[in-house]
Amino acid sequence: ALVSCHRHYRSRPTHGIGRYKYLLPKEAPKKKRDRVQMKEIDVGTEHEYGDINIQMTSYDMCLVEHFAQYVHRLCNRLAVRVKESYAMPTKTNEVLFLEERGSKMQLDAVLTTHQRVVQISGLSATFAPILLEAIQSNQPEGVHLLVKEHTEADFKSRLKSRPELEELLAQMS
Amino acid sequence: CLFSFLSSWLPQMVPSRGSHWQSSLLTLRASLPMRAQPKKKKKVDPRREQAQKDRMKKKIKKLEKAAPEMIPIEDFVTPPKYLDSSRVRSLPPLSFEETERRVLLMKKWCLFKQKQDKAEKQAIQTLIAAQQEALKELRLESEELYQAAIRRDEGLFPFEREGPSYTPPLPGYDPPEGKCVDITKVYTQ
Numbered sequence: 008a009l010v011s012c013h014r015h016y017r018s019r020p021t022h023g024i025g026r027y028k029y030l031l032p033k034e035a036p037k038k039k040r041d042r043v044q045m046k047e048i049d050v051g052t053e054h055e056y057g058d059i060n061i062q063m064t065s066y067d068m069c070l071v072e073h074f075a076q077y078v079h080r081l082c083n084r085l086a087v088r089v090k091e092s093y094a095m096p097t098k099t100n101e102v103l104f105l106e107e108r109g110s111k112m113q114l115d116a117v118l119t120t121h122q123r124v125v126q127i128s129g130l131s132a133t134f135a136p137i138l139l140e141a142i143q144s145n146q147p148e149g150v151h152l153l154v155k156e157h158t159e160a161d162f163k164s165r166l167k168s169r170p171e172l173e174e175l176l177a178q179m180s
Numbered sequence: 181c182l183f184s185f186l187s188s189w190l191p192q193m194v195p196s197r198g199s200h201w202q203s204s205l206l207t208l209r210a211s212l213p214m215r216a217q218p219k220k221k222k223k224v225d226p227r228r229e230q231a232q233k234d235r236m237k238k239k240i241k242k243l244e245k246a247a248p249e250m251i252p253i254e255d256f257v258t259p260p261k262y263l264d265s266s267r268v269r270s271l272p273p274l275s276f277e278e279t280e281r282r283v284l285l286m287k288k289w290c291l292f293k294q295k296q297d298k299a300e301k302q303a304i305q306t307l308i309a310a311q312q313e314a315l316k317e318l319r320l321e322s323e324e325l326y327q328a329a330i331r332r333d334e335g336l337f338p339f340e341r342e343g344p345s346y347t348p349p350l351p352g353y354d355p356p357e358g359k360c361v362d363i364t365k366v367y368t369q
Contacts, residue, residue, distance in 0.1 A: 053331055053332060054330055054331065054332060055332065056332055056337070059337065065343070068255055084301075085304070094253045094255060094256070095253075096251040096252075096253060096254070096364070097253065097254045097255055097364070098362065098364045099362070099363050099364050099365075100360050100361065100362055100363070101360070101361040101362075101363050102358060102360055103358050103359055103360075103361060104356045104357065104358030105356060105357040105358055107356070112358065112359070115358065117363075121255060132330060132331060132332035132333065133311060133315070133329075133330065134308070135332075135333070135336060136336075137304060137307050137308060137311070139336075139339065140307070141300070141304055143341060145300075146341065146343050146344065147343060148343050148344055148345060148346055149343050149345075150343040151340075151341075151342055151343060152339075152340070152341045152342075152343070153338065153339070153340050154337055154338065154339040154340075155337050155338035155339070156337050156338070165250055165251060166248040166249065166250060166251065167248065167249045167250070167251055167367045167368060167369040168366070168367070168368055168369070169243065169248070169368065169369045170368055171243060172240065172243045172244065175236055175239055175240050175243070176240065178236065179233075179236060179237075179240070
């Protein structure tokens with residue numbers, strides 16, 4: 008394939024200079040509705056951890072978003088591979104309290120719990136405590152930090168539940 | 181009178197002697213199929229069950245073909261009441277001194293944050309350097325201990341930590357009784 012440009016000097020030795028796309032590996036054409044597939048879960052070796060989920064939960068959305076951004080940038084800066092960075096579905100809680108003189112529950116507030124997840128992989132065993140120290144020292148108020156290994160159940164919790172399929176499967180077995 | 185008693189005691193179960201063609205109650209059940217067509221239950225039942233199972237399998241296949249969808253995140257959807265463009269805040273114009281003050285404050289804040297960030301990066305670098313030096317010394321001391329130190333810590337994860345709070349908990353605080361009700365919208369596919 009020749010260079011699609013306006014220059015027509017095909018006889019010159021500089022023709023085709025700057026072409027590089029033909030050197031890159033062929034990318035599979037992305038379908039419009041790509042099947043939501045789980046990425047391979049890395050287990051990790053003796054000296055490296057596999058897929059680690061850094062989950063930040065809070066009632067305040069701005070705080071948790073900014074903290075997630077900070078953690079992501081920190082990992083980029085410290086050359087820790089960030090596999091995925093996503094948000095978990097929001098949970099809404101209605102807080103009811105019992106009045107002092109009365110038996111009726113009164114609505115106090117409607118709280119929304121937000122959770123952000125930064126998934127990293129290939130964290131070396133010697134660097135892990137340093138990273139945790141850096142994240143902890145910058146943890147804002149009210150943000151609950153949870154660092155754990157990534158499992159299939161974590162991925163499944165992001166997907167919609169299919170009650171009909173589960174019912175039919177239960178009936179079959 | 182015996183038959184009438186039986187019929188009143190179990191009106192559905194026991195068939196009473198209707199006509200004179202029925203010789204006795206015990207042979208009633210046996211004589212019935214002779215009047216109607218033979219039902220042939222042995223073949224239809226397994227076939228019906230098989231057909232039912234096939235239908236269920238087909239339904240399951242059809243449902244499984246549809247890709248599982250992710251639950252939409254409510255955070256990223258702006259509520260429609262904020263999309264109304266008629267609500268615009270009109271701010272009063274600021275004086276020259278005020279704008280100057282704000283700009284200078286922003287500059288001081290930027291400098292402060294830059295120093296803070298630099299100090300943090302420096303701290304991380306010193307931590308790494310100190311760790312590397314310690315590991316080098318350990319290696320010189322004993323190879324076994326060094327290998328054990330390099331290994332990953334299984335007890336490190338899961339690691340949980342609550343964020344710091346502005347104030348310590350009040351002593352002797354009696355919270356009112358109440359409960360939390362989860363009203364998250366459940367999405368089904």
